Amino acid sequence: MQLNSPVLITGASHGLGQATAELLASQGVPLALCARNAAPLHEFAAKLRAEYDVQVASRALDVNDAELLVDFVHEAGRRLGDLGGVVANVGGARGRSLADTEPDDWAYTLNVNVVNAMTVLKAALPQLRRRGGAAVLVSSISGSKPSPGLAYGSTKAALNHAATILGRELGPTGVRVNAVAPGSMLIPDRNWDRLRVADPGRYEAFLDEFPAKELVDPKDVAEVISFLLSDKARAVNGAVVPVDGGQNAPSAYGY
Incomplete structure (x- = not known):
């Protein structure tokens, strides 16, 4: 992906999505941003336009609405030119243990962690092929290290495996x-x-899971995403890259 190729980011109004958008905007990358809450999303988009003088298309939508998500992909291509990158960042979960996770919880969690990522990637694929672009799926440490949250961890593991499959499936097309x-x-x-505010003792104990005694900064994850989208990572395909600071257990709550 060339530096000036547009990138679409889901879940872009806070956290990792916001950190990634800000980093790419600072590099002059045009952006297509979506998130559920309109006010913070559009305010953030305006900030990026003003501070970095980049094109930013934004739309408030729920990624679980496949029709709206696909339409935004097409709109982004029309407004910004073919997408060169996609960051499927949205995630979430319902249910915790097997006993309290119902079929509807499984369906929701699979959809928000896997299906919407496949939906946005499939919709963007013709654009990505024309650009020789790249996609980054945002998974989690919980996809490989067990923690409470059965549906969340299981679907993040599925997302990891999807990345390895798609690397081989789409690699011959240049994506x-x-x-x-x-x-x-x-x-x-x-x-x-x-947790840090409500239960400082438990939070301090959780820091022992990190060799550097600090949680991960979203800006550091954004740097890795930026690299994976770029041509500098042209030999990296179908990989699952941990950005966890060497973290051991994913949870402060035991198992």
Whole structure:
């Protein structure tokens, strides 16, 4: 992917999606950003346009609505030119243990962690082929290291395997697909930040899972995503790249 090729990022209004968008904008990359909440998304898009003088298309949507997601991919191509990169960043889960995870929870978690990533990639594929582009699927440390959250970990493991399959399937067409598996990230007003405030003792104990005694910074994961999208990573395909700071257990809550 050339530096000036547009990149589409799902879940771009906070956390890792926002950090990735900001890094790419600082490199002059045009962006197509989507997220569920309109106000923070459009405010962030305006900020990127003003600070970095880049084109930014944004649309509020739920990635579980496949029709809206596909339409946004097509709109992005019309407005910005063919996409050279896709970052499938949205994730989530319902249910925790086998006993409290119902069939609807499994369906939701599979859809939000795997199906929407395949939907956006399939829709963008003609554009990516014309650009010789790349896709990055955002997985998790929980896809390879067991932790509470049966459906979440299982579907992230599926996403990891999908990346390895797609690397071989799409590689002959000139499109690379990789996954990043972030460790536990410290994101303002999210899970681990809330734990830090509500239960400092447990949070401090959790830091022992990290050799450097600190959670992962989303900006560091964004750097790896940027590399994987770029031509510098042209020999990296079908890989699952851990960005976890050497983290051991994925959870502060035991197993």
